[in-house]
Amino acid sequence: MSSRISPQQVLEALKGVEDAAQQKDIVSLGYVKDIEVTSDRTVIVIEMKTAAPPKANSQLAATIRKAVESLGVQKVEVEIATPSASPPKTQSNLIPNVKNTIAVASGKGGVGKSTVAANLAVALNRQGAKVGLMDTDVYGPSVPALMGGKQEPHVVEGKLEPPVEWGIKIISMGYFLPEDEAVIWRGPMLHKTMQQFLGDVNWGELDYLVMDLPPGTGDIQLSLSQTIPLTGAVIVSTPQDLALDVAWKAIAMFKKLNIPILGIVENMSYYVCPHCGVREDIFGHGGAKAAADRLAMPFLGEIPLDPKIRVQSDAGRPIALDLNSPLAEAYQSVARALAEQVTRVGQEIPQIMTE
Amino acid sequence: MALAPRTIRLHGEGNDLVIEWADGHHSSYSYQYLRDRCPCATCLDSEPAPSWESGPLPMFGSGPLKPEKAELVGRYALQIYWSDGHSSGIYTFDYLRDLCPCADCESARENVQ
Numbered sequence: 001m002s003s004r005i006s007p008q009q010v011l012e013a014l015k016g017v018e019d020a021a022q023q024k025d026i027v028s029l030g031y032v033k034d035i036e037v038t039s040d041r042t043v044i045v046i047e048m049k050t051a052a053p054p055k056a057n058s059q060l061a062a063t064i065r066k067a068v069e070s071l072g073v074q075k076v077e078v079e080i081a082t083p084s085a086s087p088p089k090t091q092s093n094l095i096p097n098v099k100n101t102i103a104v105a106s107g108k109g110g111v112g113k114s115t116v117a118a119n120l121a122v123a124l125n126r127q128g129a130k131v132g133l134m135d136t137d138v139y140g141p142s143v144p145a146l147m148g149g150k151q152e153p154h155v156v157e158g159k160l161e162p163p164v165e166w167g168i169k170i171i172s173m174g175y176f177l178p179e180d181e182a183v184i185w186r187g188p189m190l191h192k193t194m195q196q197f198l199g200d201v202n203w204g205e206l207d208y209l210v211m212d213l214p215p216g217t218g219d220i221q222l223s224l225s226q227t228i229p230l231t232g233a234v235i236v237s238t239p240q241d242l243a244l245d246v247a248w249k250a251i252a253m254f255k256k257l258n259i260p261i262l263g264i265v266e267n268m269s270y271y272v273c274p275h276c277g278v279r280e281d282i283f284g285h286g287g288a289k290a291a292a293d294r295l296a297m298p299f300l301g302e303i304p305l306d307p308k309i310r311v312q313s314d315a316g317r318p319i320a321l322d323l324n325s326p327l328a329e330a331y332q333s334v335a336r337a338l339a340e341q342v343t344r345v346g347q348e349i350p351q352i353m354t355e
Numbered sequence: 356m357a358l359a360p361r362t363i364r365l366h367g368e369g370n371d372l373v374i375e376w377a378d379g380h381h382s383s384y385s386y387q388y389l390r391d392r393c394p395c396a397t398c399l400d401s402e403p404a405p406s407w408e409s410g411p412l413p414m415f416g417s418g419p420l421k422p423e424k425a426e427l428v429g430r431y432a433l434q435i436y437w438s439d440g441h442s443s444g445i446y447t448f449d450y451l452r453d454l455c456p457c458a459d460c461e462s463a464r465e466n467v468q
Contacts, residue, residue, distance in 0.1 A: 093426065226429045258359060258431035258448065348377065350360040350448075352425050352433075 005071050007035040010042060013067045020056065026064075033081070041075035042068060048080065094199040098132070098206045100231040100342050102262065103224060105254070107246030109215035112267040113236045115313050116303065116334075117212035118146040120234070122320040123328070123335035125167050129207035132162070134197055135172030136224060137214040138183050138190060144174040148316020159202040166321060171201050187219040194223045208342075217253040225257040232262035232345050234300065234338065239266055239287035247288075251295070260348070262300070262341040264292045265334055269302035298341050301334040303327070359448050363433060365422050372422060372435075374451065382455040386420050390437060392454055393444035 015027045022029055026046065034045035044064060048057075061078040068076045095101070104117040114137070121133040135143035151163035153175050162169040173183060173193070185193075203209065214220055224230065233254045237247040247264070254261055266288035271280045282305060292299035303309075306327055312319045320331040360374045367373035367383060374382045423436045428445050436442040453464075 229427045229430045256431075257429055259429065348359065348361075349430065350363055350427060350433075352363045352365065352427065354365050354424065 004037060004039065005042075005073060007037055009071060010035045010037065010044065010068055010073075013071055014044070014064065017060075017063050017067050019060065026060075041077060042073050043077045043079065044068065046078065046080045094195070094228060095203055095206075095209065098203055098209045100207065101209045101211065101228055102338070102342070103211045103213050103221075103230055103233040103254075103259070104236060105213040105221065105233050105250050106215050106236045106243075107217075107248065107250045108237075108243050111215075111236050111238050111243055112303075113215065114142045114146055114212050115309065115318075116234075116236045116265055116267055117210050118143060118313070119303075119309075119318045119320040119331045120335055120338065121168050121208075121210045122166055122318045123331040124208050124210070124339065126320065126323075126332065127335060127339065129339075130205060131167075132169040132171075132203050132206045132209040134201075134209055134211045135170070135174065136194060136197065136211050136220050138173040138185070138193055138220070139214060141172045141174030141177075143170060143172045143212055145316060146313050146318065153201075156202065160196075160200050161202050165316075166318065169203060169206070171197050190219045191223040191227075194220060195227060198228060217249055221250075221253060222257075225254070225259055229349050230259050231342055231349070232260040234262050235264045236267050237264060237288050237291075238268045238283045239281070239285050240283040241287065243283075244287050244291050247291075251297075260345040261297050262338055262345065263298035264288050265300045266302040268305040271305040274307075298337065300337040300341070301330065303330050303334070358452055359430070360433075360451075363425065365425055370421070376452065380455070382451070382457060382460075384451075384454065384456060386422065386437075388456060389435070389446070389454070390420055390441075393441065394446060394450060395441075395443040397443065 011027060011032065014032055015025050017026050018024065019026050019029055019031065026032060031046050031048060032044070033047040034043070036043040036045075046060070046064070057080045061080055064078045065076045102120075104113055104120065106113045114135070118133060121131045125131040133143060133147070135141045147165040147168065147170055149163060149165040151165070153160045153162055153171065155161070160171070162171045163175070164170070177183065211224065213224070233250075235247050235250055237243045251261055266286075268283055269281075269288075270285050271282050272278070273280060288302070289299045304327065308325070309319045309327060312322070319325060319327045322328050359377050361377050362375045364373040364375075369383065369385075371383045371385050372389060374384075376382065419438075421438050423438050425433055425435045428434050431449075432445045432447040433451065434442065434445050
């Protein structure tokens with residue numbers, strides 16, 4: 001029994017372990033949640049403050065194991081909990097079990113909003129989170145095609161059961177319309193639709209509900225922003241000035257409604273010629289990053305212009321699913337930055353207490 | 356981002372609605388004070404504000420005024436459901452902060468005027 005070490009000794013050893021991303025030791029970062037020493041094993045529970053790629057987590061676990069084993073302990077188990085799977089909770093009666101709602105918006109159309117939204121949903125899901133994808137563009141719904149599949153929503157016990165594609169629950173006006181018909185509605189109908197997409201769909205428990213918004217600053221954006229306390233908005237823009245100028249308008253709207261901007265994504269950032277490998281900045285490059293810096297807003301990352309994204313999107317299989325592709329990694333990196341921002345703003349939602 | 360509440364306590368100890376703001380400031384509003392300043396169109400258009408507490412038929416008075424519940428409107432406002440059945444007022448956070456009845460805010464307002 002005398003050979004058993006104390007949790008205090010383990011903690012001392014952990015002070016020598018550094019989180020590579022933060023460049024600080026994991027004890028002072030507050031990552032160490034629990035240390036349990038029993039006669040046959042030592043369990044260390046780590047709770048990360050921000051989401052990290054799985055590879056970084058397993059590296060950290062190995063370093064911790066090595067540090068503790070150097071104390072002469074035989075069986076060391078390390079459990080790492082990442083926040084992407086359990087972000088802070090928002091408050092809405094319509095969707096009580098949805099923790100975070102993220103609006104993907106843009107000023108102009110055609111910047112790839114829906115493609116970014118679909119791939120972000122997949123990337124967040126790949127990081128272990130439960131994700132829903134709500135296509136709020138009732139005029140031009142494109143999410144069903146992007147996510148593929150032939151399922152349709154059906155009613156179960158008074159609630160709409162959303163199709164699940166690639167692990168993501170999806171709702172879209174596209175499921176309810178014959179292909180050659182259009183939605184020709186005014187504002188009040190749109191408002192009602194948004195409320196039903198939220199309240200009448202069986203979303204169940206979700207970590208993130210990603211919402212693909214139509215372009216601009218109209219009825220749907222307003223309805224959503226007033227119906228639920230959105231966690232925040234992601235602005236998608238191409239790098240050229242023309243698109244960025246209009247993106248300001250979307251940002252201004254969210255600011256007016258007190259909705260945090262989670263960050264800007266630069267889509268169609270650059271093009272690498274598949275024949276000669278030369279990189280071409282078709283719409284210019286870095287415009288969104290410069291703009292984000294100027295406004296002191298988080299820059300979430302850049303997604304290149306690549307025909308593979310278009311081919312995969314048309315085939316209903318988002319590129320973020322292809323784990324070995326650098327394009328999927330680009331989306332993963334944006335999703336990680338996004339999860340980090342959600343953790344940052346999540347706590348700022350006012351809590352109403354009745355007692 | 357405009358200033359937002361951190362917590363909103365509907366039934367404070369002094370029969371008041373208490374807001375703790377993100378900057379640490381505390382505001383405590385008596386129910387009647389808030390109800391009198393309801394920003395909805397009906398209340399704004401009637402001078403003086405209609406007496407909801409008793410209504411035109413006083414025997415149907417619903418007891419002392421208090422908020423039954425409140426909901427966030429998006430991330431910028433609070434909708435209060437009063438015990439007299441009125442609920443159409445949407446109090447934006449900016450408006451609530453401007454209404455703060457504490458001595459500091461009161462004198463700040465006077466200085467502006």
